[in-house]
Amino acid sequence: MRIAIVGAGALGLYYGALLQKSGQEVHFLLRRDYGAVKEKGLKVFSVNGDFHLPVVNAWRTPEEIGAVDLVLVGLKTFANGSFTDLIGPLLGEGTQILTLQNGLGNEEELARLFGAQRVIGGVAFLCSNRGEPGEVHHLAAGRIILGEYAEVNHGRVEELAAMFSAAGVDCRATDDLKRARWEKLVWNIPFNGLCALLQHSVDRLLAVTATRGLVKELMLEVIGAANLQGVRKPIPVSYADAMLEFTDNMGVYKPSMQIDREEGRELETGAIFRTPLRFGTGEGASMPRVEMLATLLEQATTPP
Amino acid sequence: MRIAIVGAGALGLYYGALLQKSGQEVHFLLRRDYGAVKEKGLKVFSVNGDFHLPVVNAWRTPEEIGAVDLVLVGLKTFANGSFTDLIGPLLGEGTQILTLQNGLGNEEELARLFGAQRVIGGVAFLCSNRGEPGEVHHLAAGRIILGEYAEVNHGRVEELAAMFSAAGVDCRATDDLKRARWEKLVWNIPFNGLCALLQHSVDRLLAVTATRGLVKELMLEVIGAANLQGVRKPIPVSYADAMLEFTDNMGVYKPSMQIDREEGRELETGAIFRTPLRFGTGEGASMPRVEMLATLLEQATTPP
Numbered sequence A, B: 001m002r003i004a005i006v007g008a009g010a011l012g013l014y015y016g017a018l019l020q021k022s023g024q025e026v027h028f029l030l031r032r033d034y035g036a037v038k039e040k041g042l043k044v045f046s047v048n049g050d051f052h053l054p055v056v057n058a059w060r061t062p063e064e065i066g067a068v069d070l071v072l073v074g075l076k077t078f079a080n081g082s083f084t085d086l087i088g089p090l091l092g093e094g095t096q097i098l099t100l101q102n103g104l105g106n107e108e109e110l111a112r113l114f115g116a117q118r119v120i121g122g123v124a125f126l127c128s129n130r131g132e133p134g135e136v137h138h139l140a141a142g143r144i145i146l147g148e149y150a151e152v153n154h155g156r157v158e159e160l161a162a163m164f165s166a167a168g169v170d171c172r173a174t175d176d177l178k179r180a181r182w183e184k185l186v187w188n189i190p191f192n193g194l195c196a197l198l199q200h201s202v203d204r205l206l207a208v209t210a211t212r213g214l215v216k217e218l219m220l221e222v223i224g225a226a227n228l229q230g231v232r233k234p235i236p237v238s239y240a241d242a243m244l245e246f247t248d249n250m251g252v253y254k255p256s257m258q259i260d261r262e263e264g265r266e267l268e269t270g271a272i273f274r275t276p277l278r279f280g281t282g283e284g285a286s287m288p289r290v291e292m293l294a295t296l297l298e299q300a301t302t303p304p
Helices: A010-021 A034-040 A077-090 A106-114 A157-166 A177-198 A202-206 A209-226 A238-248 A256-262 A269-282 A288-300 B010-021 B034-040 B077-090 B107-115 B155-164 B179-198 B202-206 B207-224 B236-250 B256-262 B269-282 B288-300
Strands: A003-005 A025-028 A042-046 A051-053 A058-059 A067-074 A090-097 A119-130 A135-148 A171-173 B004-008 B025-029 B042-046 B051-053 B058-060 B068-073 B091-099 B117-130 B135-148 B172-175
Touching: A003 A010, A003 A077, A003 B135, A010 A025, A010 A042, A010 A051, A010 A067, A010 A119, A010 A135, A025 B107, A034 A058, A034 A077, A042 A077, A051 B004, A067 A077, A077 A090, A077 A106, A077 A269, A090 A106, A090 A157, A106 A119, A119 A157, A119 A177, A135 A177, A157 A171, A171 A202, A177 A202, A177 A209, A177 A238, A177 A256, A177 A288, A177 B288, A202 A209, A209 A238, A209 A256, A209 A269, A209 B288, A269 A288, A288 B179, A288 B288, B004 B010, B004 B077, B010 B025, B010 B042, B010 B068, B010 B117, B010 B135, B010 B155, B034 B058, B068 B077, B068 B135, B077 B091, B077 B107, B077 B269, B091 B107, B091 B155, B107 B117, B117 B155, B117 B179, B135 B155, B135 B179, B155 B172, B179 B202, B179 B207, B179 B236, B179 B256, B179 B269, B202 B207, B202 B236, B207 B236, B207 B269, B207 B288, B269 B288
Parallel strands: A003 A025, A003 A067, A025 A058, A042 A135, A067 A090, A090 A119, A135 A171, B004 B025, B004 B068, B025 B058, B042 B135, B068 B091, B091 B117, B135 B172
Antiparallel strands: A042 A051, A119 A135, B042 B051, B117 B135
C-alpha cells in the first residue's frame, strides 16, 4: 500500500516506521526532521526493540508525493487549518484518509473538506516522543482502535487493522468509532486537563480525596455527554471507577498535555475540550466542571 | 474602652492604632512585632495620612493583659484553633468579642467557645499589609460593617460603630450580618480563588470572555447559596453584574489571596471556601464550580 504520513511528529514517525518496516511503501512529509531523515534515515528506540530504517522516502511538500492509497494524519489538531494544503495533493480517486489525531472534530473536518466516504478514524493509545532529528522514542503502549466515520461497509477498516497488525501494532476495528473516541476522552479530559493545569502527575491527584473526587465528577460529565451522542451502547457509569483504578496502577505518570505545557508547547484544548463541550452541551449535557477546566487551562496558558 | 487586639497582623495593627489614636486604651498581643513596637512604638503609613504612636501597650501573652471590654480578633482563620488560649484570659463578665476575620464560621466557633451573647461580627474591606516590624501600610479602603451574631438588642453594635467612626473608620451597623458576610464572599470566592490559582490579576480574568463568564457563574453559585441561609433580604442576581463592573474599575489588582500565594503564605481556604460550601450545600445549594475551585486551590498549594 502506498501511504503518506502527514504530521510526522512522534506518532506519525513511529507508526510510519513500523509500516515501512513491514513492507508498505511509506512517504513521510517532513519539516524539522527532513534533513536528518534524508541523510541518515529514521531511528526508532522502542520498548519493543530498537530498529533503524537507513533509507526513507522523505519529502518537503505533498505535491512531490502525489496520490496515495492512504493518508495517515498525525497532525496536532491546532494545525487542522492546513488540511487542504497538506492533504489535498495526496488524494486520488480511492484514497482513504485515516486520522489518528486527538480529541473530537477531526473526522468531521476531513469529511467536510474531502468527502465523508474517504474518512476513517483511529484512536491511538501511544506514549512516544521525538528525540534528535531523525529519531523517535516509543515509551509504552501503541494500540489503535479503527472505525469508519460514515456508514461505509466494505471491510476496509478490517483490512487496515490487518495491515497494522502485520506491522506489529495491536490494532482492532470497532463499529462504534464515536464511543471509542469518547471513551478516550473520559481519561484525557480529567487527567490531561488537571495535570496540565496544576503541573501535578496523576498519582498526586489520585492521592487526595477531594481531587480524586473531582477527577471522577469530570469523568461522569464526559460519560453523560458521550451517551447523548448516539453511541450504539452507552458507556456505563462504572467505567469511571475502572479508569481510576487503571490510573492508580500507572504510578508517577505525566500525561502528554502536562509535558506539552512544561515544555511550552501549544495545547490541544480545542479538540480535547471545546469540541467535546460543544457536542455535549449541544445535546443537552451538563458539563460545568469540564467547561471550567477548559477555561482555566486556556487562561493559564495565555500570555499576559 | 479597654480593648485587646488578638491577631496583630496588618488588619489588627491598623485598626488598633486608629483606636488608640482616638483615645481608646488599646493593648496589642504581639509576636513578630513585639520587640520593635515595645522599643519604637507603631508607625502607620496610610493613604489617609501617616502617623506614629511612640508608646504602645505591647504584650506577649493574653494573661499580661487580663480582662478587657472588647477583644478585636484579627487572626488568620487557620489559627482559630488558638482561640481558647489567646482569648480566654481576656474575658471578664461583660467582655465583647468582635471578629473582623475573613470568611464564614468564625462567629460560630467563638460562640461555641465563649457564648453567643459575647460575639459580634465585622466585615472589613481593608487593603493593607505589614512592613518592617513595628510598621503597617494602609493602601486603600478600610470600611467595616458590624452586626450581632445572635439576637442581642441593646444597641452595643451601634456604640461600637460610633467608636470606630470616631477613630476615623468608615463604619456602619447592619441587622443582617449573615448577608454582609455572604456579599463579601460573592467577590472573594471567584477573585481570590481564581487569581490565587492562576496567579493572574483581576483585569486578566475580566478581559477574556470565558474567564469573565466563569467569574459570574461562581458569583451566581455563591448568591444562590447565600439566599438559602435565612438572610433577611435575598441578594439579587444583578449583584453579580454590579460586582463585575465594580472590579472592572479596579484595573490591575491582585487580591490578597494571590499575594499570599505569591509570598508562600498559607491560604484561608477553610473560611473562604470550605465553610461556605458546607453551609451552602447543607441547605441544598448547587456549587460545583466553587467546590472545584476550592479543590484546585488546595491541590495547587499542597507540597508534593
